[in-house]
Amino acid sequence: MMIHARYEDTQLPMTDEQLVDEMLILFIAGHETTANALSFIFFEISRHPEAEQTLRNEISTLGEAAFTPDSLMKKSYTLNIIKEAMRLHPPAWGIDREALEDDHFKDYSWGKGTQIILYIGGLHRNPKYWTDPEAFIPERFDDENARNFAYYPFGAGPRLCIGEHFAMMEMVLIVRKFYQLYSFKSSHDQVEKKALVTLRPIKVSGKIVKNPI
Numbered sequence: 034m035m036i037h038a039r040y041e042d043t044q045l046p047m048t049d050e051q052l053v054d055e056m057l058i059l060f061i062a063g064h065e066t067t068a069n070a071l072s073f074i075f076f077e078i079s080r081h082p083e084a085e086q087t088l089r090n091e092i093s094t095l096g097e098a099a100f101t102p103d104s105l106m107k108k109s110y111t112l113n114i115i116k117e118a119m120r121l122h123p124p125a126w127g128i129d130r131e132a133l134e135d136d137h138f139k140d141y142s143w144g145k146g147t148q149i150i151l152y153i154g155g156l157h158r159n160p161k162y163w164t165d166p167e168a169f170i171p172e173r174f175d176d177e178n179a180r181n182f183a184y185y186p187f188g189a190g191p192r193l194c195i196g197e198h199f200a201m202m203e204m205v206l207i208v209r210k211f212y213q214l215y216s217f218k219s220s221h222d223q224v225e226k227k228a229l230v231t232l233r234p235i236k237v238s239g240k241i242v243k244n245p246i
């Protein structure tokens with residue numbers, strides 16, 4: 034699709050260099066983030082058997098409908114689990130910007146060229162906005178107003194992640210397919226993390242067991 038894509042204004046294709054750059058962005062922005070999110074999701078499910086049971090009930094109640102594009106994107110307990118795991122462990126833990134001009138906001142002011150980092154990981158656990166912020170409570174996303182929370186795993190505004198819906202759909206599909214048949218038992222109580230460009234677990238080890246049917 035990218036080879037055949039044409040720019041709307043010039044009708045020209047991308048150069049080979051642009052094509053490679055675009056593919057790298059999709060791999061790095063799209064693969065690493067989702068893989069890290071899934072590791073944290075599997076870890077949190079393993080630490081919360083009651084959440085795992087509710088998830089499995091949802092999968093078996095939905096039957097084959099659990100895997101239709103429509104149902105993957107609908108409000109569900111599976112989605113709640115994914116959102117809550119990304120609240121506690123946002124793969125994009127910080128978003129950076131460089132000021133193009135001298136600027137100010139409320140009581141703050143800064144000069145041109147200042148690097149500003151929005152600490153998403155801190156915001157997601159700020160007790161001013163979240164009740165019991167350290168706890169894993171998927172049900173908090175049942176709230177109809179959840180989208181107004183201090184919650185930005187995919188950023189916001191003009192640079193909002195272009196892969197948000199793709200990533201959510203992919204993660205719901207993987208979680209449902211996996212937990213339909215298997216369970217993951219983590220061998221750790223805590224997950225050690227490393228905040229690089231993305232937030233990644235240092236190690237999530239454990240064993241995969243087949244679910245009794």
Ligand code: HEM
Pocket residue numbers: 058059062063064066067070123124125128129185186187188189191192193194195196197199200
């Ligand atoms: C759980 C998975 C993902 C997370 C947590 C995530 C997070 C983010 C965040 C926070 C941003 C905004 C960065 C900023 O404002 O500086 C972003 C941008 C972006 N994401 Fe994602 N992302 C994910 C999956 C994906 C996928 C699957 C794709 C592609 C298929 C993708 C492609 C991009 C691209 C191209 C941008 C740059 C958009 C722009 O600057 O206009 N992401 N992502």
